[in-house]
Amino acid sequence: MEKWTKHFKQISLDMRPPAELFLPIQVPQKLLMGPGPSNCSTRVLAAASQPLIGYLHPELLKIMSDIKAGIHYVFQTTNPYTLAISGTGHCAIEAAVFNLLQPGEKLLIAVHGIWGQRVADIAERCGANTFKVFVPVGEVFSLEELEKALVQYRPNVLSICHGDSSTGTLQPLENLGELCHRYECLLMVDAVASLGGTPIFMDKWEMFNFRYHHTAPITGLYTLREALAQIVEEGLEHCWQRHQQCAELLYEGLENLGLELLVKKKENRLPTVTTVKIPSHISGKKVTDFCMKEYSLEIAGGLGPTAGKVWRIGLMGNNCKPQNVSFVLTTLKQALAETGFPSSKL
Amino acid sequence: MEKWTKHFKQISLDMRPPAELFLPIQVPQKLLMGPGPSNCSTRVLAAASQPLIGYLHPELLKIMSDIKAGIHYVFQTTNPYTLAISGTGHCAIEAAVFNLLQPGEKLLIAVHGIWGQRVADIAERCGANTFKVFVPVGEVFSLEELEKALVQYRPNVLSICHGDSSTGTLQPLENLGELCHRYECLLMVDAVASLGGTPIFMDKWEMFNFRYHHTAPITGLYTLREALAQIVEEGLEHCWQRHQQCAELLYEGLENLGLELLVKKKENRLPTVTTVKIPSHISGKKVTDFCMKEYSLEIAGGLGPTAGKVWRIGLMGNNCKPQNVSFVLTTLKQALAETGFPSSKL
Numbered sequence: 001m002e003k004w005t006k007h008f009k010q011i012s013l014d015m016r017p018p019a020e021l022f023l024p025i026q027v028p029q030k031l032l033m034g035p036g037p038s039n040c041s042t043r044v045l046a047a048a049s050q051p052l053i054g055y056l057h058p059e060l061l062k063i064m065s066d067i068k069a070g071i072h073y074v075f076q077t078t079n080p081y082t083l084a085i086s087g088t089g090h091c092a093i094e095a096a097v098f099n100l101l102q103p104g105e106k107l108l109i110a111v112h113g114i115w116g117q118r119v120a121d122i123a124e125r126c127g128a129n130t131f132k133v134f135v136p137v138g139e140v141f142s143l144e145e146l147e148k149a150l151v152q153y154r155p156n157v158l159s160i161c162h163g164d165s166s167t168g169t170l171q172p173l174e175n176l177g178e179l180c181h182r183y184e185c186l187l188m189v190d191a192v193a194s195l196g197g198t199p200i201f202m203d204k205w206e207m208f209n210f211r212y213h214h215t216a217p218i219t220g221l222y223t224l225r226e227a228l229a230q231i232v233e234e235g236l237e238h239c240w241q242r243h244q245q246c247a248e249l250l251y252e253g254l255e256n257l258g259l260e261l262l263v264k265k266k267e268n269r270l271p272t273v274t275t276v277k278i279p280s281h282i283s284g285k286k287v288t289d290f291c292m293k294e295y296s297l298e299i300a301g302g303l304g305p306t307a308g309k310v311w312r313i314g315l316m317g318n319n320c321k322p323q324n325v326s327f328v329l330t331t332l333k334q335a336l337a338e339t340g341f342p343s344s345k346l
Numbered sequence: 347m348e349k350w351t352k353h354f355k356q357i358s359l360d361m362r363p364p365a366e367l368f369l370p371i372q373v374p375q376k377l378l379m380g381p382g383p384s385n386c387s388t389r390v391l392a393a394a395s396q397p398l399i400g401y402l403h404p405e406l407l408k409i410m411s412d413i414k415a416g417i418h419y420v421f422q423t424t425n426p427y428t429l430a431i432s433g434t435g436h437c438a439i440e441a442a443v444f445n446l447l448q449p450g451e452k453l454l455i456a457v458h459g460i461w462g463q464r465v466a467d468i469a470e471r472c473g474a475n476t477f478k479v480f481v482p483v484g485e486v487f488s489l490e491e492l493e494k495a496l497v498q499y500r501p502n503v504l505s506i507c508h509g510d511s512s513t514g515t516l517q518p519l520e521n522l523g524e525l526c527h528r529y530e531c532l533l534m535v536d537a538v539a540s541l542g543g544t545p546i547f548m549d550k551w552e553m554f555n556f557r558y559h560h561t562a563p564i565t566g567l568y569t570l571r572e573a574l575a576q577i578v579e580e581g582l583e584h585c586w587q588r589h590q591q592c593a594e595l596l597y598e599g600l601e602n603l604g605l606e607l608l609v610k611k612k613e614n615r616l617p618t619v620t621t622v623k624i625p626s627h628i629s630g631k632k633v634t635d636f637c638m639k640e641y642s643l644e645i646a647g648g649l650g651p652t653a654g655k656v657w658r659i660g661l662m663g664n665n666c667k668p669q670n671v672s673f674v675l676t677t678l679k680q681a682l683a684e685t686g687f688p689s690s691k692l
Contacts, residue, residue, distance in 0.1 A: 006613075008586040014422050014550060018415035021578035025412075025571055027396040028405055037398045048394035050373040052383045054644055059374055066371075069364035076360050087433040204360060225371055232367035240354040267352075298400055 030292075031319070033328050034300030035165040035193065035273045038316040040223075041230060047222040063225050070228025071211060074195060074236060077202035084211055084224060089192055090122060092211070096188055097123045100157050104129060108155035108185075110141050112171060113164030114304025115190055123159075131155065137305045138262045138275070140171045143179060150183040157186045163194030166303040168263050168275030168312065170198060177206025196231055196317065197243040197272035227317075246315045246325050247271035253329040257336065262310050272320075275302070275310040282339055284311060290335040297331050376638075377665070379674050380646030381511040381539065381619045384662040386569075387576060393568040409571050416574025417557060420541060420582060423548035430557055430570060435538055436468060438557070442534055443469045446503050450475060454501035454531075456487050458517060459510030460650025461536055469505075477501065483651045484608045484621070486517045489525060496529045503532045509540030512649040514609050514621030514658065516544060523552025542577055542663065543589040543618035573663075592661045592671050593617035599675040603682065608656050618666075621648070621656040628685055630657060636681040643677050 032038045053060050071082050085092040097119070101107055107128045109120045112135050123130045133149045135141055141160070150158065158180050163170055173189065180187040187207045191200055231239055247269065251261060254276055262275035278284040284301050288311065291297040302310040313328060378384045399406050417428050431438040443465070447453055454477045455466045462478070469476045479495045481487055487506070496504065504526050509516055519535065526533040533553045537546055577585055593615065597607060600622055608621035624630040630647050634657065637643040648656040659674060 006590045008545060008583045008590065011545065011583050011586075013582060014547065015419050015424065017578045017581060018412075018419055020412050021416050021419075021571075021575040025393060025396070025409065025568060025575070026405060027399060027409075027568065029397050030399055030403070032398060032400060034400065037400065040398055045395040045397070047371060049391040050371070051375050051391070052378060052386055053373060053376055054378060054380065054383065057376070057644075059372060063371065063373075066364075066366050070367050073361050073364055073367075078361065087437060091433060091437065199354060199357065201360065222371060222373065225367075229367040229371070232363045235363060236359060237354045237357050240357075244352045244354065298403075 028296065030296040030298060031324065031327070032298045033314050033319060033324060034298045035303075035312045035314045036316060038314055038319040041227075041318040043230060044223050044226045044318075047226040050222050060221065063221050066225050067221060067228060070225065070232060074228065074231055075191075075200060075202040075211070076204065076236075079203065082211065086220065089190075090118075093119055093122045093190075094126065097126050097128055100186055100188060101128050102156075103127070105156040106131060106153060107157050107159060108133065108149060108153045110146060110149065110158065110160040110171075111135075112140050112167060112169050113137075113161060113306075114166035115161040115164050115192075116159070117304065119159050119161075119190070137167055138169065138264065138268075140169050140268045143172075143175060146176060147179055147183075150180065150185060154183065155185050157188055159188045159190070161190040162200065163191065163198065163270040163272060165193040165270070165273040165312065165314075166306055168261075168270050168273050168306075168310075169268055170194065170270040172267075173200070173205050173207065175205075181206060193272055194270060196236070196239055197315075197320070198270070199240055230318075243271040243315060243320050246320045246322060247274060249322060249325045250274055250313065250315065250328070253325065254332075257329070257333055258341075262306065272314060272316050274313045274315070275306060276313065277310055278308075279341060282336070282341055284308065286339045287311065287332070287335040290338055291331050294334075295327075295331050297328065299328065299332070374642065376642040376644060377670065377673070378644045379660050379665060379670060380644045381649075381658045381660045382662060384660055384665040387573075387664040389576060390569045390572045390664075393572040396568050406567065409567050412571050413567060413574060416571065416578060420574065420577055421537075421546060421548040421557070422550065422582075425549065428557065432566065435536075436464075439465055439468045439536075440472065443472050443474055446532055446534060447474050448502075449473070451502040452477060452499060453503050453505060454479065454495060454499045456492060456495065456504065456506040456517075457481075458486050458513060458515050459483075459507060459652075460512035461507040461510050461538075462505070463650065465505050465507075465536070483513055484515065484610065484614075486515050486614045489518075489521060492522060493525055493529075496526065496531060500529065501531050503534055505534045505536070507536040507539075508546065509537065509544065509616040509618060511539040511616070511619040511658065511660075512652055514607075514616050514619050514652075514656075515614055516540065516616040518613075519546070519551050519553065521551075527552060539618055540616060542582070542585055543661075543666070544616070545586055576664075589617040589661060589666050592666045592668060593620060595668060595671045596620055596659065596661065596674070599671065600678075603675070603679055604687075608652065618660060618662050620659045620661070621652060622659065623656055624654075625687060628682070628687055630654065632685045633657065633678070633681040636684055637677050640680075641673075641677050643674065645674065645678070 107123050108131045109116050111117050111132050120130050120132055131153045177187045189207045260277045263269045288299055300312040453469050453474045455462050457463055457478050457480050466476050466478055477499045523533045535553045606623045609615045646658040
């Protein structure tokens with residue numbers, strides 16, 4: 001030991017090693033049927049444990065090029081400025097707001113759930129000149145309403161959420177980009193909860209999109225690449241159709257249980273997240289607790305404008321399959337019976 | 347099919363599925379002995395492929411609590427405001443600058459390599475009132491020099507890098523926190539390249555630290571937890587000693603090859619990243635290319651103030667072991683012989 005210039009082994013540490021970290025990590029298997037996170041495919045999880053390589057190694061550049069091709073495909077765009085942000089969704093919102101607006105320019109946010117409100121909160125903290133328009137909970141904007149708002153506020157950027165997971169609404173985007181551009185306004189779209197689950201045509205619809213799947217350096221790139229490869233193998237149209245079919249199976253099953261959906265119009269329902277009204281005299285939490293405790297099944301409560309009012313059932317990606325719909329419905333039926341839901345259907 | 351309200355299968359997409367995503371992902375095994383990324387342990391990689399669970403599930407809260415205990419231990423702190431940022435290092439720098447400074451307040455950056463300069467660049471873009479002091483490449487600041495700068499600039503925050511991976515310098519931090527606080531100044535430290543490799547006593551040294559291991563939600567938390575558990579099992583003092591011993595083995599081996607280290611004083615050398623001067627008439631790139639091509643071994647070139655002047659050899663975490671030092675030295679010897687290095691030692 002004497003040959004080393006620094007000796008640390010005799011150093012007295014102020015803090016001892018924490019006992020809990022001598023125990024193995026414990027991660028249970030659960031079925032995550034809420035608004036996210038949802039379960040990953042084994043293929044994507046396997047990619048996460050591939051060995052690290054360098055940022056500039058040719059194999060990583062190839063993976064990044066695959067990702068770009070995959071992103072182009074899922075967004076249906078040829079835009080060369082297609083990128084994934086290494087950070088959370090909030091990080092991407094902040095990046096979009098900072099980069100699309102000059103000081104003093106106007107941001108208009110069409111709010112149909114918590115995620116529009118969140119963009120407004122972040123933009124206001126960034127110092128942006130922010131305006132908001134609203135629709136009632138469970139509804140979406142018509143093109144006429146948005147045009148009226150563009151005329152009234154003359155914003156430089158319009159921000160709108162495609163699929164709002166707090167309300168389960170799907171905002172139609174067809175012709176909105178063209179409308180915005182007619183008013184010299186950029187269109188910024190949050191497609192986090194809708195991408196892959198329902199059609200998005202970024203170029204055809206003339207929109208600027210948040211692209212922010214999880215893309216932590218190296219390992220995150222592997223998993224993103226594999227997730228995109230799975231969509232490519234399935235085919236985007238089939239992927240959309242699968243989400244729509246499972247969603248409609250779910251709608252039908254929920255209605256058979258005597259439950260009511262928050263979003264009245266079928267065409268305004270987000271296929272990836274379904275909002276179900278909690279019947280009066282039923283504890284929403286007792287139902288979700290029952291599902292988790294008895295079956296390790298997650299369904300979620302409301303969020304923002306729907307807090308305390310709905311359950312949110314996710315049908316996302318790998319989890320979106322008919323057997324999961326059946327499992328959710330069977331479990332929900334049992335949970336409702338336990339909590340005394342007076343339905344003749346149960 | 348007629349029963350579904352939306353039909354997507356007949357939709358004609360603008361972009362076809364990209365052929366490259368029908369092929370499997372290819373990730374080679376390499377030995378990453380540069381300034382990072384370095385190879386992960388199989389234990390940490392295995393954690394990355396554990397199934398997802400929800401953000402608020404008790405098992406995840408337990409993992410987050412383990413992480414907090416582990417961070418407390420590796421930083422030797424009892425500070426309850428100990429957190430890991432879900433983002434890159436730049437993200438954490440921006441967060442620190444935004445949260446430690448009020449408008450108009452002064453940030454002084456002591457620059458002994460590219461990472462100090464990077465903090466200055468980010469802070470200036472954030473609109474901070476930024477001042478810099480410098481030392482020559484390969485040197486670090488004395489306490490006297492830093493006190494002189496504190497007197498001259500009277501900053502609200504002093505930012506300094508503990509281990510600068512561009513120069514391979516280790517900045518002593520003992521008594522600096524106390525000194526800063528005497529001048530009513532906060533001390534902000536970048537320990538990304540030094541943490542776990544050499545002593546840090548956050549509380550004893552009165553410092554505010556960047557804490558920014560990769561911590562992407564869920565899967566990132568698993569891997570961070572396991573990485574911390576490995577340090578805990580080894581013991582922090584042993585971990586520091588292992589890095590110091592391997593570094594000194596490397597120094598000795600490099601000098602036996604007739605090579606010169608950039609950082610003259612042993613006590614100023616960062617054990618996790620060693621900077622080696624590229625001898626005149628030798629192509630640095632030919633040497634690193636040889637290592638990668640013949641042995642899948644990565645050593646890096648210089649960065650910022652050392653670009654084109656040094657090789658950077660990393661001895662980090664799981665990669666820091668005597669057999670890797672030997673492998674690097676043997677390969678480097680062969681590479682130097684190939685490029686015509688005129689040493690009698692080869």
